[in-house]
Amino acid sequence: LLDVSEVISQPVYDTQESIYTDMLKELKEAAAQLTAEPGLSSFGSADILFNGNAERWVRFANSLRLRLAIRVRYANETLAREHITDVIGKPLIEANNQAATLRTIDGADINNRNPLYNSYLNSNGYPLWVGLTVTQNLLQRNDPRLEKFADPATDGVSGYKGRPMCLFADEKLPYGESTTAFLDYSFRTPVYDIQVMNAAEVAFLRAEAALAGLTNEDAEAMYRKGIELSMTQYNVAAGAITAYLGDEFGSLSGAEEEQLREIIIQKYLANFWLGAESWAEYRRTGYPEIWTGSDLGSTNGRIPRRGTYPQTEYSLNEKNVRAAAARLQGGDLMTSRIWWDSKPGLPYLHPKQGQFPPEIY
Known part of the structure; x- marks a missing residue:
């Protein structure tokens, strides 16, 4: 001691x-x-x-x-x-069998079970909605992972319509229980392999490094490998993977920033349900662009870029927490950008920001 x-x-x-x-x-x-x-x-x-x-x-x-x-x-x-x-x-990590995963346990201690299964039981099977950003990017790309990630709305009409963020009551009306796509049950089984880091993400990291001139690897090859690894991870049929890789979004094109955007969106899809990593990538790169509704909240409609220091720090360690906050441009606010969040021009607006409804595809 x-x-x-x-x-x-x-x-x-x-x-x-x-x-x-x-x-x-x-x-x-x-x-x-x-x-x-x-x-x-x-x-x-x-x-x-x-x-x-x-x-x-x-x-x-x-x-x-x-x-x-x-x-x-x-x-x-x-x-x-x-x-x-x-x-x-x-x-x-280059293959799916090398990925870092944590398998839950369906035993006496329910805390070791899949948390999404526990929420399923505690809510009597109430669905978890899939977000608009996920469904729109999958629909745009005619991506076969869509049916792996989501189940269509139960009204038989709305299909894979995802739910947007930050909605007022009137904006929520089109996104009811029967008119919104929901998380596939495969994510809510009691025994589930929680993804810590998957092989597809590593391939997309390598694609970005090559695109930025930080390695001599082939950005296109790493990008395509990332897509194939992710689709294989979710048991997409081999023929569907081949067809996707031969289509528009199976290859990189355009200016460097356009190629980066596609790499990050594919990584976002490959990291489905890895929310913390996706939030970090959104803040770092600006992608994917996220539509937000009219409920502006305490950040005036901006997606937070950090958490604030707890009030206990101001009570018990005021001098040092204020010194740390002073290093942030804007101070201790959720909208202040942290050190690595330094790409110019962010955030990028969604093409339908300020318009309702937000669906494009």
């Missing part, structure tokens, strides 16, 4: 840049240690991700480092390039 004189009751906040720099360093060192000492004792079945398989931990560490390096590229390209260049030739 620490002596009372050693306790730090008012810690200084590290900068976001220093935290990311250290996380990248720690991941590099961890992967190197596991690679250099493969004979270390295994945690075996106590390892709930990889069952003691050190090689899969190495792939996860390298892939996670690639994710973080891409995340900071608009804020510190030198740091991003350093780690992308170093990690791109190392073992990564």
Whole structure:
């Protein structure tokens, strides 16, 4: 135990840049240690991700480092390039059977079950609606994953109509229980493999790195590989995958920013139900564009870009939390942009922002 004189009751906040720099360093060192000492004792079945398989931990560490390096590229390209260049030739998550997943347990402790199954039971089977951003991007691309992610509205007419965000009562009327697409039950089974990091995401990270000139890989090849991996993950038929890859959205085209947009939207779809990562990518890149309704809320209609510091910090550590908040342009607001959220010109508006209804497809 620490002596009372050693306790730090008012810690200084590290900068976001220093935290990311250290996380990248720690991941590099961890992967190197596991690679250099493969004979270390295994945690075996106590390892709930990889069952003691050190090689899969190495792939996860390298892939996670690639994710973080891409995340900071608009804020510190030198740091991003350093780690992308170093990690791109190392073992990564490249196949669906190498993905980081957490399988839930249908046992005596219901907290170990799929949380979406528990919500299904607790709500007597009430559906979870699929968002407009998901359905519209899938419909635009005639994407076969649509029927894997969602079930059509039960009225037999509305089809795969997703529910938008930030609606007033009158705007909610077209999006009732029978007129809105809902989450497929395959996501709500008691035993479910929660995605931590999948192979498709890693392919799209590599596509972006190549597009930005940070590697010598082929952006087009990595993009197509990401699509194929995601569709295979969701058991899309091989013929449907081939047809999709041969269609308009199966290849990159246009200016660099247009290609980046398509890479990020495909990654967004591949990371379906990984909300935190999708939110990070939206803030970092501006994609996919998100339509919001007339309920402006406390952010005046803007999608939050961060969480605010808790009030307890202002009560117990005021000097240091105010110093941290002062580093944010705009201060401690949900709309202030954090360090890596530095791409110019964001956010990008949805093409039908300010119009109702928002559906295009």
